[in-house]
Ligand code: FES
């Protein structure tokens with residue numbers, strides 16, 4: 001017996017009794033545009049169940065409450081280190097009034113009911129700092145509805161009005177009657193209750209779980225080696241493959257001499273696929289030795305020839321031409337005409353690699369009529385769609401396991417599913433379980449970098465030292481172009497994509513009170529240069545330019561950079577609040593002796609951040625980053641300790657990019673290969689990091705990327721304070737700093 | 741055929757002599773807690789203890805192990821200090837993605853066994869070979885100090 005209600009047009013939940021007792025909560029909804037499930041039988045009239053066959057088919061498990069009072073919550077967002085497997089269950093548990101110590105979580109299957117509401121319920125897609133803010137309201141509704149059903153069941157059992165009961169820590173409590181019943185005990189009866197359509201939600205003032213910082217649910221397994229990542233998946237008869245890829249992007253294998261490779265003990269076969277030549281072997285080491293023995297001649301007629309230096313010159317030229325308007329306030333040209341002075345600066349940012357700690361890998365078990373796939377991904381829905389295209393299978397013939405990832409940073413959120421397609425192409429040929437492993441070198445050279453960018457900002461100042469006009473122009477690669485250019489959308493048939501272009505996120509959110517603003521951008525298309533979003537996307541470069549240039553203007557008009565910003569933020573209370581908080585916490589204006597401070601502020605994904613970086617620079621340009629203080633307002637911090645951890649993570653991630661991050665291409669060939677020539681921050685280079693949360697009580701904002709963009713400009717502003725030199729390009733190693 | 745002693749148990753494996761210990765652990769012995777991160781002794785994700793010394797198993801051929809004692813993350817909790825490190829890591833929510841943490845924990849345990857009150861410089865020296873892309877370094881440092889001051 002099951003009951004069902006529609007929470008909204010597209011979402012409903014259904015609650016039923018589990019075999020052996022307990023309560024099973026199922027959610028339906030999601031992509032009504034995905035017609036991939038119309039092979040399922042249409043539902044019969046079952047009392048309010050949606051008539052759309054796709055939705056009916058997608059009904060499935062969402063949460064289990066078992067009779068022993070244990071609660072398991074399935075999470076649709078990918079766990080990439082940010083704590084999705086902890087934060088999202090906290091939201092459900094809050095409204096459910098659950099005993100948090102009895103809650104556990106698992107990654108959900110890939111199904112429309114787990115799609116991220118932030119992407120119009122069309123995708124499971126964990127990018128754009130969207131996990132917590134995307135799922136927040138929906139998770140609350142589910143928790144609240146089930147809580148109400150448990151209360152109603154208890155009311156029936158005890159024959160008292162539901163309104164006389166309360167809930168606490170997975171118990172329904174009757175204070176007047178002096179009795180209580182656990183959710184587990186009530187679960188079977190609760191499943192018979194009508195699902196409330198509009199369950200009442202808690203007043204945030206009464207939150208017990210949201211706003212607390214319980215330990216991560218995955219902490220124990222992540223300290224004893226038992227936590228399973230994609231690279232740890234092991235199934236019977238599994239082979240291991242590595243893929244020899246062309247030295248230049250989109251090169252094609254022309255002649256393959258595999259004699260020596262096949263002679264390596266353990267090598268089972270060599271297969272040419274679209275992306276390269278796969279060497280399949282009994283184990284990783286044999287595959288790797290086989291690949292070294294492989295002789296491949298590549299057809300590079302149509303291959304990419306991107307050259308970092310050439311591209312930089314081209315981008316700099318483009319800075320002189322108007323681009324696509326992004327934001328127009330007032331009349332910039334007029335303001336410039338009447339200005340007493342207009343100043344400008346150009347900036348340049350190179351390609352960068354995500355370099356997540358776990359190199360890419362995929363396990364595919366394909367038998368000709370069905371497939372099972374395991375991989376760490378931020379883009380499960382599209383991965384599954386592409387896997388189906390490559391393997392010639394329908395979505396319901398694929399069982400796709402989203403594995404937690406050893407880092408993502410955007411690289412595992414490729415809407416083109418590059419690494420899943422490659423692995424499926426190998427599996428299709430061998431029809432035996434196979435794990436495709438990318439070595440670190442493969443990962444570093446394999447493309448999909450943060451695209452290089454050139455930025456020009458200018459400001460006009462009138463005779464009273466007011467900024468009257470601001471322009472911002474960026475030139476960078478459209479990271480979604482490939483998706484549209486490959487005509488993939490045609491092959492995706494009825495699949496509707498949310499507007500992914502928005503994720504390139506060009507509006508810098510320039511917050512200052514300046515009447516005339518013109519922002520434009522050149523989005524270049526280069527199908528032979530795979531580029532992709534990387535943690536904080538264009539904010540990394542755009543905010544660097546914006547926040548270093550505003551600092552220059554402050555000094556130009558003889559103002560303290562903090563006060564100058566503060567004055568220009570008179571209409572932006574949340575920016576101002578974090579700016580004040582960070583100035584206070586960092587003791588702005590009073591750095592430790594021999595050190596210099598820099599500051600920066602911004603808003604991103606409905607959150608706000610201000611950061612102060614403290615540095616010293618020795619006479620021989622040895623740069624030491626001593627301290628980074630951040631103040632963040634993410635509206636509502638679901639788990640403040642996870643928020644702080646994300647900011648710490650972002651600061652260190654940003655420092656790696658700012659100090660060292662650079663992928664160089666020479667005539668199409670990537671020059672970096674591993675952590676020796678692509679260094680990242682290490683323990684001894686890590687500054688003291690302090691983070692404070694400014695709780696504004698606003699709706700949940702994004703956190704994962706928030707701490708990245710301001711670190712660079714604050715650091716560059718501190719360097720200016722130390723040695724009077726402006727930083728116009730990254731990484732800093734380019735300006736001959738030695739990193740202490 | 742090689743016989744190696746891992747976590748107190750002798751295992752005989754039939755692999756080529758140049759196969760790195762890391763892949764023998766992961767593939768042959770199914771001890772997947774030790775991770776592959778770079779394969780070049782640059783990141784520390786594969787760190788195990790060999791006769792108590794933190795060692796990069798990705799560049800150690802199986803033939804070089806001999807009869808030395810190999811200890812991995814799966815067993816380090818059975819050592820007093822290893823257990824303290826794991827418990828403190830959990831208490832301070834050190835892991836994020838967690839992928840580097842086996843290596844971090846092996847390195848931290850080796851440090852604390854050697855030095856019961858490490859300075860910041862000692863921590864820098866012992867842990868700077870272990871990369872964490874999630875940036876858990878401040879918490880690792882804090883956890884090591886906490887263990888040293890409260891429990892050793
Ligand atoms: S995998 Fe051994 S040091 Fe990186």
Ligand code: FES
Pocket residue numbers: 081357406407835836837838839840841871872873874875876
């Ligand atoms: S916790 Fe993710 S790499 Fe260290």
